[in-house]
Amino acid sequence: MRHDLLSRLKQETAACHSRLEHTLDLMRDGLQRDEYIALLERFYGYVAPWEDAVGACLPASLHAFFDERRKTSLLAADLVALSGDPAAAESIMIANARSLPPIDDLGSAFGSLYVMEGSTLGGRFIAPHVAEQLGLAPGVGNAYFDGYGARTGSMWNAFRETAVSVVPETGYDAAVSAAIGTFDSLQAWLCVDAPDARAISGAAA
Numbered sequence: 001m002r003h004d005l006l007s008r009l010k011q012e013t014a015a016c017h018s019r020l021e022h023t024l025d026l027m028r029d030g031l032q033r034d035e036y037i038a039l040l041e042r043f044y045g046y047v048a049p050w051e052d053a054v055g056a057c058l059p060a061s062l063h064a065f066f067d068e069r070r071k072t073s074l075l076a077a078d079l080v081a082l083s084g085d086p087a088a089a090e091s092i093m094i095a096n097a098r099s100l101p102p103i104d105d106l107g108s109a110f111g112s113l114y115v116m117e118g119s120t121l122g123g124r125f126i127a128p129h130v131a132e133q134l135g136l137a138p139g140v141g142n143a144y145f146d147g148y149g150a151r152t153g154s155m156w157n158a159f160r161e162t163a164v165s166v167v168p169e170t171g172y173d174a175a176v177s178a179a180i181g182t183f184d185s186l187q188a189w190l191c192v193d194a195p196d197a198r199a200i201s202g203a204a205a
């Protein structure tokens with residue numbers, strides 16, 4: 001059935017989502033600027049190599065679809081805006097392949113993409129909360145969580161349409177495994193100091 005993929009992804013990652021949401025606890029009062037910056041740095045360290053891995057796995061026909069969903073530059077812009085340092089994103093610890101879930105076919109790529117695209121839905125609540133807590137000017141320092149702005153709903157619908165049209169039913173199990181693997185690895189990366197990382201110089205996107 002057409003929507004089986006999306007409903008399976010939602011149901012089978014629901015526990016992962018609540019665990020991550022509770023661990024990050026971004027909607028609390030008293031959020032500190034330093035902890036928010038540290039979290040953005042960790043996101044950057046995951047999202048930059050993850051985008052490389054997904055981009056490398058997608059066929060040319062999906063490059064435009066994926067390129068408009070890349071968010072590494074938004075994370076870099078937030079870090080520069082919050083620190084005032086134009087080189088703020090250049091020495092961040094980047095996850096290596098062992099810290100990312102295996103992404104090697106359309107099913108796993110779209111399962112993993114589901115997690116990152118879905119995070120823009122929560123971002124609609126997180127972005128204004130962060131701005132209010134930290135006294136940010138509109139779009140300055142919360143661009144990552146504000147991802148697609150007013151286009152969030154239409155980008156999410158377009159993602160869903162594309163996912164069901166390109167992932168064959170035989171790829172659904174791989175998609176669900178990759179989505180769970182993405183939540184788990186993101187949780188591990190964001191929430192502990194990961195020794196399994198390499199320092200890079202320059203943006204990795």
Ligand code: HEM
Nearest residue numbers: 009010017020021024025026027114115116118119121122
């Ligand atoms: C404190 C952090 C978070 C909060 C408060 C939050 C909240 C939400 C909310 C309210 C929705 C439903 C929005 C809607 O249906 O319009 C949602 C959906 C979603 N979020 Fe989060 N979220 C958080 C973090 C994350 C993170 C870090 C990720 C992954 C990187 C994530 C992945 C998803 C996914 C995949 C969905 C789509 C579920 C579906 O409908 O299939 N969320 N989130």
